[in-house]
Amino acid sequence: MIAMSQAWSERMLKIIADPNGSPWRLCGGGAVGGSESVHRDLGSAVWAAEQALARSPGGGFIEIHHADGRIEWRNVPRPEVLLQPLPASSLRDAFGRVRNVSQPEVPVEPPQPPQAPQAPQAPQADSLRDEFGRVRKQKKYADKAVEHFLGLVWPALCMLFGSALSGAMADEVAAQRSVLGVFWATLAWSSGVALFVFILTRKFKAGPVQYSLLATACLFAGSVIAVGVGHGEYAAPIEWGKYGSQPLAWPAPAIAAAIDTFGWAGALIGGLCGAITGLWAVRLSEKI
Incomplete structure (x- = not known):
């Protein structure tokens, strides 16, 4: 039982919200180095936790403690998927460094061909x-x-x-x-x-x-x-x-x-x- 509890704790990371709203604190177990890091938003903290669990055999769990007392769990079952490069759009949302900097893309409609003038209709x-x-x-x-x-x-x-x-x-x-x-x-x-x-x-x-x-x-x-x-x-x-x-x-x-x-x-x-x-x-x- 003690061994199972130890294995479970080694494969779990906690993300704890600051009561004042920011930043988010990531706490790790023995399998991920027992380190602690601070992130400016929840997205970047979750991404860092997933990358850390990808180096742990069998993945693991993420326990998120929100500032209002809610607790949320996330399962990371497939580490090989997490090791793939994060898309640029996800990085933009996770780190928040280019948020509100780039303007949203506006679809450009192709120019309409000029319409030929309609001939005047004969009176009915x-x-x-x-x-x-x-x-x-x-x-x-x-x-x-x-x-x-x-x-x-x-x-x-x-x-x-x-x-x-x-x-x-x-x-x-x-x-x-x-x-x-x-x-x-x-x-x-x-x-x-x-x-x-x-x-x-x-x-x-x-x-x-x-x-x-x-x-x-x-x-x-x-x-x-x-x-x-x-x-x-x-x-x-x-x-x-x-x-x-x-x-x-x-x-x-x-x-x-x-x-x-x-x-x-x-x-x-x-x-x-x-x-x-x-x-x-x-x-x-x-x-x-």
Whole structure:
């Protein structure tokens, strides 16, 4: 029994923690030289104990006494395995000498090949059909509004204020009952307004002079369209420059020609119908 106890003690190493937390003390028996060593952390102490037991026949046991009173045992059954060189990663963890020095390796992703730009997709027929349906629905409401105004409201106003409203709207405009009818009757004016609204919805930077020049060009184009079609043109040529050479006065002659030809009420409702038509054209062009 005494011999067995002696053999057992000779094959056991103790690692005892300092109550203050560090270092760790390694105590050896007779088979490992009876020496004692101090280590800065538990990993390095365990590694030193395993190497010492590798030189003891049959391996041995490691008894670890933690600072909180816990006791842990580790068996070292195969010394030949322990004699192998310790990997660099284990050395780094055991000795703690290069801890927090080397940065963690970040995997480098291979560069992605450039993707070819996707061709613009053709508009779906269903989307264009739905948008056209919404425009038709809006046109129906606008036609009803024009019909009620020109068929009911305007005659009532003329009866109440006949002399004051004399010549406020041309007969060909008052006879219409739809947006496109008013647009066609005032084509020289309404088409210019529609073209101006259509271009105005495009996002671009401009000042008052540029907007005035754009309005003048659109109203001039509307007068040319009416003359080419042979319907809805002005009763007299536009007197360009009649109101001065200031940029804000450039579109004034076309506006005056529209009022002289269609009356101020006719020019107003014709301009509104032109603006509505321009907005419808914008919505449909965005779907094409």
